[in-house]
Amino acid sequence: MKPETRRRVIIAPLATWAALMALLAVTAFYAYLPSVPIKPEVSLAIGIAKALLIALFFMQLRKNASLIRLASMAGLIWASFLFMLTFADILTR
Amino acid sequence: MSRFTDSAGFDIGAREADFWFGTANTAVLMTSSLTMAIGERATREGLVRLARAMVMVTLALGATFLAVKKGFEYRSDIEKHLIPGPAFPYAVRSAVQFWAFYWTATVVHAIHLTVGLGIVSRLLFISKEDLPERWTTAIGTALYWHLVDIVWVILYPLLYLVGRP
Numbered sequence: 001m002k003p004e005t006r007r008r009v010i011i012a013p014l015a016t017w018a019a020l021m022a023l024l025a026v027t028a029f030y031a032y033l034p035s036v037p038i039k040p041e042v043s044l045a046i047g048i049a050k051a052l053l054i055a056l057f058f059m060q061l062r063k064n065a066s067l068i069r070l071a072s073m074a075g076l077i078w079a080s081f082l083f084m085l086t087f088a089d090i091l092t093r
Numbered sequence: 094m095s096r097f098t099d100s101a102g103f104d105i106g107a108r109e110a111d112f113w114f115g116t117a118n119t120a121v122l123m124t125s126s127l128t129m130a131i132g133e134r135a136t137r138e139g140l141v142r143l144a145r146a147m148v149m150v151t152l153a154l155g156a157t158f159l160a161v162k163k164g165f166e167y168r169s170d171i172e173k174h175l176i177p178g179p180a181f182p183y184a185v186r187s188a189v190q191f192w193a194f195y196w197t198a199t200v201v202h203a204i205h206l207t208v209g210l211g212i213v214s215r216l217l218f219i220s221k222e223d224l225p226e227r228w229t230t231a232i233g234t235a236l237y238w239h240l241v242d243i244v245w246v247i248l249y250p251l252l253y254l255v256g257r258p
Binding site: 005008010014017020021048054058 | 123130135239240
């Protein structure tokens with residue numbers, strides 16, 4: 001395997017995975033720290049960061065074909081409609 | 094929402110969720126995303142042996158996730174009567190709501206993961222000669238697998254990190 005291929009096929013995903021594992025360790029550690037503020041917000045923010053890492057680097061949405069990016073955006077927008085309708089109902093009761 | 098209206102009660106329920114099972118499974122699933130990503134890229138590059146090996150490891154990790162989830166975690170939850178109903182140990186409404194959310198979300202996720210195992214294993218039925226030209230199948234499969242991982246990564250803080258000391 002050429003070094004360039006190895007970098008693309010193995011090293012790049014490994015780097016993303018290492019970042020994901022590091023974020024998992026941080027979020028698990030933070031959840032158990034006594035008396036630190038905004039725990040739910042921090043844990044959710046780290047969760048979203050992990051999801052973004054997976055979407056941008058594992059799924060390669062950063063530079064994938066436009067059709068794939070469009071389809072993934074459609075899913076996100078559709079999910080946002082569902083959340084919006086649910087919250088519009090509950091928050092205005 | 095339930096957490097917003099009665100966070101103390103919600104935390105009582107959430108504290109019962111098993112942190113170690115949840116965290117171990119998150120690591121397992123993220124690693125399976127790694128092997129799926131390598132498998133997909135290897136297919137594109139025509140590295141058939143590597144691609145197949147990675148697909149097999151992905152399947153093994155997916156099965157491990159389900160075994161930990163269903164075999165160990167659900168069993169322990171059921172033994173502690175953490176199912177909303179007459180035997181549920183807490184008479185707090187938002188604690189019940191947490192567990193209703195827990196069961197709904199994790200079972201739906203497990204169903205998607207099981208479907209994912211079927212989709213991923215399909216890659217093994219493509220002959221070695223045909224695999225490199227079927228790289229779009231590998232991409233589609235990988236996208237699905239990563240999505241199931243993304244959903245879990247968001248569920249993890251909602252289910253396992255709430256109400257810790």
